[in-house]
Amino acid sequence: MNTSTVPGVFTLSKEAIDATAEGVSRMDEETFRAFYDRTARPLWLYLSRITGDRQLADDLLQDAYYRFYRAGDAYESEHHRRNALFRIATNLARDAYRRRHGTTEAPLTDGISPVESRSGAVETRTDLTRAMARLKPEQREMLWLAYAHGSSHQEIAEITGVTRASVKSLLFRARQQLASILRSGRIAP
Amino acid sequence: MMANDCPHAGTLLESLASGRWPDSSPAELRQHVASCAVCADLLLVAEALLDDRRESQPLTNVRPSGAVWWRMQMRERAEENARAARTVQQAHGAIIVATVIVAAAVLSVTSLAKTVWSWLWSLSTAMPALPDLPAVTITPALLVAASGSLAALAFVALFLAVARE
Numbered sequence: 052m053n054t055s056t057v058p059g060v061f062t063l064s065k066e067a068i069d070a071t072a073e074g075v076s077r078m079d080e081e082t083f084r085a086f087y088d089r090t091a092r093p094l095w096l097y098l099s100r101i102t103g104d105r106q107l108a109d110d111l112l113q114d115a116y117y118r119f120y121r122a123g124d125a126y127e128s129e130h131h132r133r134n135a136l137f138r139i140a141t142n143l144a145r146d147a148y149r150r151r152h153g154t155t156e157a158p159l160t161d162g163i164s165p166v167e168s169r170s171g172a173v174e175t176r177t178d179l180t181r182a183m184a185r186l187k188p189e190q191r192e193m194l195w196l197a198y199a200h201g202s203s204h205q206e207i208a209e210i211t212g213v214t215r216a217s218v219k220s221l222l223f224r225a226r227q228q229l230a231s232i233l234r235s236g237r238i239a240p
Numbered sequence: 241m242m243a244n245d246c247p248h249a250g251t252l253l254e255s256l257a258s259g260r261w262p263d264s265s266p267a268e269l270r271q272h273v274a275s276c277a278v279c280a281d282l283l284l285v286a287e288a289l290l291d292d293r294r295e296s297q298p299l300t301n302v303r304p305s306g307a308v309w310w311r312m313q314m315r316e317r318a319e320e321n322a323r324a325a326r327t328v329q330q331a332h333g334a335i336i337v338a339t340v341i342v343a344a345a346v347l348s349v350t351s352l353a354k355t356v357w358s359w360l361w362s363l364s365t366a367m368p369a370l371p372d373l374p375a376v377t378i379t380p381a382l383l384v385a386a387s388g389s390l391a392a393l394a395f396v397a398l399f400l401a402v403a404r405e
Contacts, residue, residue, distance in 0.1 A: 084305035091302040096293060112302065117312050179288045198286040199293040201257060223245055230281035233288065 077123040087116060090133055093200060094140055100199070101191045102144050103184050111147060115140035130206070137210045141192060148188055182232040189213070190225035197222055246278040256286050331402045338398040342391045349390065353383050 078086065091112065098108035098115075119136045126132040183191050192211055196202040207222070208215040251269060255261040261283075262270055273279040 080309050083309055087305040087308060091305070091308075092297050092300045093293075095300050095302050096297055100292075113308065113311065116308060117315060120312055121316070179292055194285065194289060198253075199289040219245075226281055226285050230284045233284055 078120060083120060086132065090136060091116075094136065097137065097195055097200060098140055098144055100180075100183060100195050101141075101188060102147065103180070107144075107147060111140060111143045114143055118143070134206055134209045137196075138212070141210055141212075144192075145188065178233065182229055185232055186225060186228060189221070190228065193218065193222050194225050194229060246276055246282075248272050248276065248279055249282055252279055252282060253286060256283070256290060261287075334398065334402045338395070342394045345394070346387050346391050349387050350383065353387075357383075 094115065095108055095112050098111045099105050102108055102111070115136060118139050122135070122139075126135060183194070186194070189211065193207055193213075196207045196210060202210065204215050204218045204222075207213070207218045211218075213221065248269060252261070252273060255265045255269065273283055
């Protein structure tokens with residue numbers, strides 16, 4: 052899937068992809084800063100939504116970029132580089148979740164903090180945030196990557212470490228569950 | 241695309257992502273979504289997540305890239321310093337342990353050599369039938385020199401092993 056062809060979801064231009072396609076063993080400052088400027092906001096949002104904790108998202112963001120930089124691997128393309136970054140961030144979020152809850156199976160029960168908005172959509176987003184909090188971390192990861200971030204099944208598989216075949220069925224179940232929670236109106240205020 | 245569980249799911253998702261949904265989407269697609277449970281779920285979930293991302297991302301505040309780069313350099317330097325300090329500590333520990341082992345070895349060898357020499361000496365005096373054997377004179381100085389060489393070699397070997405680490 053050519054991610055640069057879906058406007059509104061993908062923000063990477065062809066030039067940006069080509070400019071950073073030549074992988075080096077360790078990024079120089081200019082390359083890193085350009086890559087960070089393109090990816091930090093989507094990554095922070097992803098971390099914020101899967102952890103439900105903005106402060107934790109800040110910390111994980113820093114750590115993810117540091118580990119990514121230290122890994123120093125050369126990547127075939129911007130997509131691979133971005134997937135690698137999201138994979139590192141996902142693993143860090145899982146570790147943090149495990150430290151806090153002892154497992155990655157339980158849904159979030161605390162730290163839910165919707166992002167402030169200029170528009171009147173805060174209520175809707177609060178509902179979404181609370182509904183997401185009722186899902187398992189893996190379900191939140193997949194749903195966000197698939198529908199907010201616009202990742203393909205293959206990319207989701209690379210980022211989450213789940214096989215591509217499993218992504219489809221897990222995503223289907225997660226989507227059904229979230230839709231059911233959003234519809235049911237069982238979300239506590 | 242993301243969901244192939246309904247043949248129209250991919251089209252619906254693209255329509256959502258491109259901002260064409262619902263007004264600029266084909267009437268057939270809108271009719272289908274109204275009657276398809278899978279697409280209805282997809283629409284509800286994808287629209288909510290996509291709206292969340294579109295509204296939140298511009299408001300997201302992250303640290304400036306220059307500050308992040310600087311902090312990464314500081315952290316990397318601190319980690320390298322800590323690693324170097326750990327290596328030096330380990331080398332010191334290894335040298336102390338090696339010194340103790342070599343000293344013990346020298347003492348043991350010296351005492352064992354004395355015993356062996358006494359035994360060989362008594363053996364040679366008890367065997368007069370072998371008068372043609374060349375006379376070997378092991379003096380204490382020779383014994384100390386041999387032990388010292390052994391200890392020096394052990395030091396060199398240990399130093400090389402630690403230095404390689």
